[in-house]
Amino acid sequence: MSHVAVIAAHPDDETxxxxGTLAKFSAEGHELSMVxxxxxxxxxxxxxxVGPKERLGELREAEMRCxxxxxxxxxxVFLGFVDxxxxxxxxxxxxxxxxDVFVAAVARALDELRPDVVMTHGTNGEYGHPQHIYTRQAVWEALRILRPWRPQELLTWCANAGTNAEDRLTNRDDPASWSLDVTPWFEGKLAAALCHRSQHAMFMRNSKTPDVASMLRRLEAFRRWDLGIVDLA
Structure with a gap:
């Protein structure tokens, strides 16, 4: 079994x-960590x-724990940077x-967790979110400085599998290494999404769907970066 660490910019990004892939990994017995x-x-x-704006960080942390x-x-793990x-x-x-401060924090977290696989944001930040792009950059730079230990591979999500090329969340510059129909694990994905109550209105507004279940993708595609082969120096 592998140890997979997810590094996400905000609570809800992981889900x-x-x-669906995380629910699959969990069902298969892989160890999961989240940063x-x-x-x-x-x-x-x-x-x-869900509460006053000044308590949103606390509330969304609770949603993430759910x-x-x-x-x-x-x-x-929460790195403590302010959104x-x-x-x-x-x-x-x-x-x-x-x-450099961001990279050091990510590197410390990875060095403590020692995962086999790291999963994070794609090259285009999904829908171009600056923090998603910045997070991907920090993860990549952290992998450069981790010595002598390093994860075996990096997975970036929302990769371009062709059939999802027009999806607004697709990282078009990341050709997919593999994709997965997550229907068998959809209930787990939905249960996690329902935890993020503060974001439901935004989810449905942006996706123009009537409910959270309708908004969730059943195809998840990833680009795989083999860190034993890719030159990070």
């Missing part, structure tokens, strides 16, 4: 982009609100931390 860059405190509070429990996550506040319709922002 929206890879929830969250922020608590998502800059996002939406929901409709109706989702992690669905997947049977062994270790859940910049935005209003509905405003362009997303990335954290204000310098890259």
């Amino acid at each position: 929206m982009f890879a929830g 969250l860059v922020t608590r998502g405190e800059g996002g939406e509070v929901g409709e109706p609100p 989702a992690a429990a669905v997947y049977g996550v062994r270790r859940l 910049p506040a935005i209003e509905i319709g405003e362009r997303p922002k990335r954290i204000e931390a310098p890259l």
